[in-house]
Amino acid sequence: MTVDSFPTEPEAANELMRLARQINRANRKYHAEDAPEITDAEYDALVRRNAALEAAFPHLMRPDSPSNKVGHEIAASPLGKVPHEVRMMSLDNAFTDEEVAEFVTRVRRFLSLTADEPVLLTAEDKIDGLSCSLRYEKGRLVRAATRGDGQVGEDVTPNVAHIPDIVQELKGEDIPEVFEVRGEVYMEKAAFLALNAQLMDEARAAAEAKGEAFDDTTVRQFANPRNAAAGSLRQKDASVTAKRPLRFWAHGWGAASHVPGTSQHEVVRRIESWGLPVSPQFRLCENLDAMLAAYRATREGRAALPFEIDGVVYKVDRLDWQARLGFVAKAPRWALAHKFPAERAETVLESIDIQVGRTGKLTPVGRLKPVLVGGVTVTNVTLHNRDEIARLGVRPGDRVVLQRAGDVIPQVVDNLTREVEREPYLFPDHCPECHSEAVAAEGEVDVRCTGGLVCPAQRTERLKHFVSRAALDIEGLGEKTIDEFFAKGWLESPADIFRLRKRRDEILSLEGWKDKSVDNLLAAVENKRSPDAARLLFGLGIRHVGAVTARDLLKRFTTLPELRALAEQAHVKEGEDAVVAASEAYSELVSIDGVGPVVVEALGDFFHEDHNRAVWDDLLSEVSPPPYVVETKDSAVAGKTVVFTGKLETMSRDEAKAQAERLGAKAAGTVSAKTDLIVAGPGAGSKLKKAAELGIEVIDEAAWAQIVQDAG
Ligand SMILES: [Zn+2]
The missing domain is CATH 1.10.150.20 (5' to 3' exonuclease, C-terminal subdomain)
Known part of the structure; x- marks a missing residue:
């Protein structure tokens, strides 16, 4: 089993590079060469570790990250490829009630709903299975495919013929010409245990038949029901699938010649009426309290269920709202998986080490007596900062409770020996590397080394970050x-x-x-004299500007000098917050998807530092990044710059911008010579005057809606 540990940033970057290589190799071996070198459990452990590191260091996410693909990448699967007409999505996760409340608030805000307008959501069990898409034409099953990477799956049509839950023909009313049912293939707990026992028996019998000594450690068993379901379905020889007791339930749909209903629950009930099972605990919730009540009831009853579930999925019920909410990256904005809490374990905190990062931040790392949590050995854990240590009251020697939630990096959640008398842990007030004073700025929890350029740890960490893979x-x-x-x-x-x-x-x-x-x-x-502008920006290590944010910024600005000019204009000086917050440069920057006030302030602070400007100018005298290329989609506005102004009546400003970005357009906040199109609602005022001067096309909200509709 892998040893889990909390790495420093450069260690994490290196490990992510290694993981990308290992996972891609495992994918190739499994799919293209049909000769896996590692077990499903080992594969899952690599994927989990990769996801955990990316969660802890989002800015280190690599362009070739395995998590950019929804599932297994399909290289040359022996099963044959099936492109999905409508992409198969994954879901965003939540672990706390607060996160669920935020989700509902986000939905309301995005749709600009009034406070008294009810938002119905469905709640259903999240089964831990293998996603599958079933295409019915004229009611007959013509193709079944796994999710694959979300865009292309594997053909498992002959395999699903052996799953009794999956009917070959839909029967009932209102069956569309074409309808793709999406759902989950799973194996019940008892069947999973029986299958593993059977695999063991077969191996023993085979060894005896050959007169060989039987070694039970060489028998390949499945790590969990999900792996068992996946391994059983994805068989070249469908007669193997036939012997495995697989089940299925539907939870959604993909391509459809028409959708039989106007809400999630109507369509799900319709699918059920055609003869396909759906989640046995499917509910309609009128508000947040009802959602959380459904979650708690499900959590309490889960152990008694015949199958394994790992949470509850909520979906906005109205389909017209789902369409408006759309998607972010690979997950819909209208759905959320509320995961069950994590596994816990107790161990001893042996010591606390301090690591100095490239921003000078002193990170306390707890060294633990090794302990198994959820099947992974943990030896190190981040203690985050001085406040967290104080909150837990931990000192070396204390007995602590560790928790891993949803496969993320483990956390210390409790100190069991708080009452035991022991020397309190004193957080260092000097940098262990350069001995400069280490302080926390007012209102900040992080203690930072004030050594800046004299601190070798910070300087070398920055250089290492600059040359790192991402x-x-x-x-x-x-x-x-x-x-x-x-x-x-x-x-x-x-x-x-x-x-x-x-x-x-x-x-x-x-x-x-x-x-x-x-x-x-x-x-x-x-070779790197003409580097990718987003990588260069990320490499500078500006606080809060991770790899994804750097790309988001350059999608809007395409060149670094343009971005710098705006960032300098948007700089927030002390006591001027209100003035600057109202400035156009500031609002243009904050309006970018994925960029908030924190990022804008960090950019402004960076470019206001003389030293940083000198480093930047010096660097740009050595390298010349070409303008950033934005991938465009096929639409009437692809590649164009659109400005929304005035009061929009059918959608929020955020929704409009998200639509523009989906259509391959750039949504800008200010009118300039570069603006191609203005979408104006009532009260647009000064921007329209400027548009007229510059001769820019102006359309109304209805015309914009038509463009969106035409793009499909
Ligand atoms: Zn230092």
């Missing part, structure tokens, strides 16, 4: 090399990396370097 990705410039070059005084700032060629002879004189390795390094550096 940023500039300079091969051959590893952490040790950075430390070594830094110690020699060759790397004062990122730009110095591009001046290393002047030090060819000096590098060559270092131990371990040969002509070839030096040339390779210098070539790798030269």
